[in-house]
Amino acid sequence: MIGALELSGWDWAFIGWFLAVTLGIGLYYSKRASAGLSEYFLSGRKLPWWALGTSMVATTFAADTPIAVAGFVVAAGVAKNWVWWSFLFGGTLTVFVFSRWWRRAEVVTEIELIDRRYDGGAARALRGFKAIYLGLVLNAITFGWVTNAMVNVCEVVFDIRPALALAVLLALTFVYTMLSGLWGVVATDVLQFAMALLGAILLAVLSVVEVGGLGELVRRVGELDPATLEIFPTGWGTLSMTVSILVLVNWWAVYYPGAEPGGGGYVTQRMSAALDEDHARKGTLWFIFAHYAVRPWPWIIVGLAAIALEPRFFEYARLGEGVAPPADLDEFHQDKAYPYMFQFLPVGILGLVVASFLAAFMSTITTTLNLSASYLVNDFYLPFVRRGDDERGRVLVARVAVAVVAAVGSIVAWQMTSVAAGWGVLMQLTAGTGPVLILRWLWWRVNAWSEISAMIASAIAFIFARVGVGEWLAQTTGGPKDELQLVFIAATSVAVWVPVTFATQPASRAKLRAFYERVRPGGWWSSVPDECQLPRTLLGRELRMWIASTAMIFGALLGLGSLLLLDTMWGVIWVCIAVAGAVGLRMGFQSERAEREAAQ
Amino acid sequence: MTDRTVMPIAVGFYLLAVPLLVAIVISDNAAGRWTNAIAAAVMIGLGVAVHRRSGS
CATH class of the missing domain: 1.20.58 (Methane Monooxygenase Hydroxylase; Chain G, domain 1)
Structure with missing residues (x-):
């Protein structure tokens, strides 16, 4: 089987050593995490920029991400990566406009901002709903998606039955996440990202050496199809239209974990945990730089090297949708291009690269668990359920919440046959909520009903898109269906929430003043800055x-x-x-x- | 950051360098030796960088 590894005893020793070191470091922080919720979820707001930024990069890719990116290159060329590069505009906007505001808001979670920004029954209901939706539904699906990805990696890379390996990994990850809080998560993330990046770079270098140098790599791939090497899509085909729509719409419209419009999820958690607002901004800038500029090229080069050495990957990818591969191509699916190159790794480095897959898996799972628990405790338990417990009692509740999320996520991973499909549904369901999440910082008139109506309108537009509007748009324009659905959902959502905003009451002046005094945001704030006797932020x-x-x-x-x-x-x-x-x-x-x- | 909170990260890098250093010795070809040496050097370098930031 292609890519199935034969690990030496020393490679296994490295993997075992890595797991032991990770567990040890995680456990080291358990005493500190027990001090209170601020320590458990925000590291006592003492994270330096390099740790919080690296932790975000580590979280943002799962075990199968290198395989997926190399697969993009094999299937559609380097330009296919624009489907995720298109989020860069939103990432840098978060860095330079929103990161400091998040830190000044001094929230524990992104959901707590609802309480800072709005008041009344609608705000309370919105906070409770989002705590359950993000804490249990969205993050359980993330957990299931990441775990299923690891199952695929086990099958493709290791050619082993994944159940036992996954059970051991999940148990180990769960133990140190539950005990160590955010410090343990971040510390292990830093190690795991260093390993993952180092492993990827060494694999890329050795792959190029195996091909015979970069010149030979470019020559061989160019002979197969020069378009594979193009960084931008050529011509006005489906890929060009897809990329154009994504670049124009994706970054401000879609609530995608790690690239939320205006910041959210684990990005907000890390910014809130920063030493100060400068560390929040610098760390987020490092995250965005490493995520887009540093990380992808080793994976892309490995994908190209696989095509250069084994053109059957290329032939398989060009068979067309739904065409069964002939017997001689059966083993050369695009997902096997990345592991195909492992055969050229020496002892020691092979162990490191395999451990880096485990690292990618663990770093995403740890953040998912800690973040979900923070929603459930900070935004559901504390405002709606709490019964006079002390700080240590709350940490115990947080640890129970981690266990609950792990249990629900495991069930999701076990039951869902197509997590990717479920994930796509959830992404499109909230595809129109981005503008309101950005404008709540910039426009005093936005209120809780704006967010609620944006979410409901997105969900309804999504249903219409799925039952025929998307198909009609694709046939009418000749464009890509999924991306046109995205535009339709985003436009419908905006068309609904803006009138709703004008038809409903804004937050009270006292709430707006308190928010402005704390955050000092820019934008359109009516007379609020004057009432606060503060200068307007330009x-x-x-x-x-x-x-x-x-x-x-x-x-x-x-x-x-x-x-x-x-x-x-x-x-x-x-x-x-x-x-x-x-x-x-x-x-x-x-x-x-x-x-x-x-x-x- | 000038406290010792990040010290375990530095220790983690040092510990991860150990098997790579051993792998230099047991590698049976030049590519194995130099890639393991580079990887070990990077791990130690990162450990030193974090160590210095820990203020120790």
């Missing part, structure tokens, strides 16, 4: 830094890629854009520093 510099950072990261991502694919001219151009963005960003930071010094 966003010009933040928006310039957003543009500069986006240019810097896209420049680094595409410049590195172009140089690796030996397109020197575009490589140099993109690197120049990256440098220009970095200079613009530096000017922004200097301007901020000068302003602070003048104020002192």
Whole structure:
């Protein structure tokens, strides 16, 4: 079987050693985590930028992500990666506009912002609903998705029955997550990301060496299909339309974990746990940079090397949808391209790479458990159920919540035959909620009913999209159905929640003043800043830094890629854009520093 | 960060370098030796970087 590994005793020893070290570090933090909920869910708000940023990158990819990205390259070329690169605009917007506001809001979870921003019965109901929806439903599906991905990795990479291996891994991960709180999660995330990235880079280097160098790699793949090497989609085909829609809509419309419009989920949790707002911003910037510019190229290069060494991967991927592969291609599905290259790894490094898959799995699971428990405890138990317990009692409740989420997630993983399908449904269900999540920071008029109506409208539009509107749009325009559905849902949601906002009462002036005094957001705040006797926050510099950072990261991502694919001219151009963005960003930071010094 | 809270991360990097250092010795080819050496050096380097940030 392709990619099925024969691990040496020393590789197994490395894997065992890695698991023991991870468990030991997790347990080290258990005493500290017992001090209170702030320690358990927010590390006492003492996370340095490098730890919180690295923890976010570690969380954002699961065990099958390298396999999926290499598979994209095999199936549709490098440009297919725009389906996730399109989220970059939203990521940098979160860094330069929202990260400081999140830290100033001093919330434990993103849901708690509802309590900071709105008042009344609708706000209370919204908070309770989102606590259960995000804490149990969405994160249980995430848990199931990540676990199912690990099952696939076990089958594809190890050729073993995954039940026992997964049970051991889940038990170990559950124990240290439950005991150690966010410090344990973050500390192990840092180790796990370093291993995962190092393993991927070494695999990419050895793969290129095996092919005979980058020149040979580009030559061989180019002979099969030059379009595979293109970083941007060529022509006006389905991929081009998909990418265009995603770049224009995805980043502000879709509530995707790790790329929530305006920040949310574990990104908000890490920003809230930062030492201060500067650490929150710097850490989130490091996360976005590492996520987009650093991480993908080793996986892409491995995918290209697999095609160069074994063109049958390419032939299989071009068979067309629904066409059964002939016997000689049966083993060459795109998902096997990444593990195919493991055969070229030496003893020791093979153990490290295999352990890095376990690391990717564990880092996502630990955050999912801790984050879900934070929703259930902070946004459901404390406001709706609590009966006079002390801090240590609350930590016990948090640990029970971790166990509940792990149990529900395990059942989901066990029962769902197609988690990917369920995941897609959930993503589209809330595809139109992004604008309201952004504008609640910027516009005083947004209220709890805005969020509620946006969610309901998204769900109803989703149903219409599924029963025929999506198909009709695809046939009428000739565009990609899923992405057109996304546009339809987002537009419908906006068309509903904006009128609802005007038809309902805004939050009380006292609530708006308290929010403004605490967060000092920019945007349209009517007379609230004057009532607070505070200056209005201008966003010009933040928006310039957003543009500069986006240019810097896209420049680094595409410049590195172009140089690796030996397109020197575009490589140099993109690197120049990256440098220009970095200079613009530096000017922004200097301007901020000068302003602070003048104020002192 | 100037307290010792992050020290276990540094220790973790040092510990993960140990099997890679041993693998340099037991590797039977040059590629195995140099890749394990690079990986071990990276782990130790990251350990030192975190160690220095721990203020120890």
